[in-house]
Amino acid sequence: MIKPITTMKGAFDLTGKNVIITGGNRGLGFGIAEAMAQSGANIAIFCRDAAKAAEALENLKPYGVTCKSYSCDVTSLPSVRAAVAAACADFGGIDILVNNAGVSCTKALLDMDEDLTDWYKVINTDLNGCVHMTYEVAKRMRDAGKGGCIVNVTSNAGFMVNHGQPMSPYSSAKAAMNHFTRCMACELAQYDIRVNGIAPGFTNSELSQHIPPENMSYITTQTLAGRFGEPIEVGALAVYLASPAAAQVTGTIQVIDGGYMLRC
Numbered sequence: 638m639i640k641p642i643t644t645m646k647g648a649f650d651l652t653g654k655n656v657i658i659t660g661g662n663r664g665l666g667f668g669i670a671e672a673m674a675q676s677g678a679n680i681a682i683f684c685r686d687a688a689k690a691a692e693a694l695e696n697l698k699p700y701g702v703t704c705k706s707y708s709c710d711v712t713s714l715p716s717v718r719a720a721v722a723a724a725c726a727d728f729g730g731i732d733i734l735v736n737n738a739g740v741s742c743t744k745a746l747l748d749m750d751e752d753l754t755d756w757y758k759v760i761n762t763d764l765n766g767c768v769h770m771t772y773e774v775a776k777r778m779r780d781a782g783k784g785g786c787i788v789n790v791t792s793n794a795g796f797m798v799n800h801g802q803p804m805s806p807y808s809s810a811k812a813a814m815n816h817f818t819r820c821m822a823c824e825l826a827q828y829d830i831r832v833n834g835i836a837p838g839f840t841n842s843e844l845s846q847h848i849p850p851e852n853m854s855y856i857t858t859q860t861l862a863g864r865f866g867e868p869i870e871v872g873a874l875a876v877y878l879a880s881p882a883a884a885q886v887t888g889t890i891q892v893i894d895g896g897y898m899l900r901c
């Protein structure tokens with residue numbers, strides 16, 4: 638059983654916790670890395686682009702925590718297995734896993750090629766990548782017997798059909814991730830592992846730069862907050878979900894989209 642907090646002192650503190658963040662080298666993943674490092678956690682970034690990872694590690698230096706990067710393609714189980722083993726050896730165990738790596742696709746199903754390459758790329762990265770990471774990390778959390786926390790970055794697109802751009806593989810992968818989150822919360826509770834999701838709306842990153850200009854004004858008008866989100870705001874929510882303050886929170890999907898979905 639995970640003990641409740643008795644005071645707000647240290648309720649959001651992650652000091653000494655070891656975190657893996659997939660896609661932590663840029664965008665929302667880096668916002669989560671920055672927020673968690675500022676809250677005292679040691680950071681392991683999993684991604685493919687080594688130059689971008691080196692840049693991220695440099696930017697995390699001021700926070701004085703241990704930060705390392707690992708080459709990992711989340712679509713490949715052997716790659717995930719090797720990277721998780723290396724991070725566990727370096728850090729002595731993992732307390733928090735953030736499944737953030739993701740790709741999108743704005744193509745209608747009937748415009749895809751004969752092999753459905755785009756469909757498989759998104760499903761293999763967003764959904765199967767999350768499953769691969771959860772399998773490898775949760776096993777180690779279970780065996781270490783200290784509990785743990787998993788945060789899955791999904792999307793508000795997992796709850797609705799986006800206006801203006803067809804994105805069925807992305808929305809379907811995110812909807813499946815939402816339910817995988819609930820299933821894992823039930824399966825892993827016996828090991829004191831909490832599992833929650835974050836469903837961001839439009840947030841500033843390289844991924845959101847591909848939105849056609851004609852859709853931009855529609856999006857900001859529809860969003861009650863009147864703007865895109867920032868990666869550090871998603872990071873703040875991830876810190877809360879991973880913190881002692883959230884000991885009673887599991888199996889939830891927290892929407893952070895400035896109110897966009899309310900008017901869809």
Ligand SMILES: NC(=O)c1ccc[n+]([C@@H]2O[C@H](COP(=O)([O-])OP(=O)(O)OC[C@H]3O[C@@H](n4cnc5c(N)ncnc54)[C@H](OP(=O)(O)O)[C@@H]3O)[C@@H](O)[C@H]2O)c1
Pocket residue numbers: 659660661662663664665666683684685686687689709710711712737738739740762763790791792793836837838839840841842843844845
């Ligand atoms: N931006 C938004 O508006 C928005 C809204 C809702 C949800 N999200 C979700 O937030 C997450 C991050 O998105 P973002 O906007 O920050 O996107 P981004 O800037 O394009 O970054 C994507 C990240 O995923 C990593 N990645 C992609 N494929 C990978 C693979 N096969 N193996 C390992 N890492 C991989 C990339 O690292 P490498 O290329 O170095 O591997 C990169 O760090 C995604 O899951 C996305 O669906 C974003």
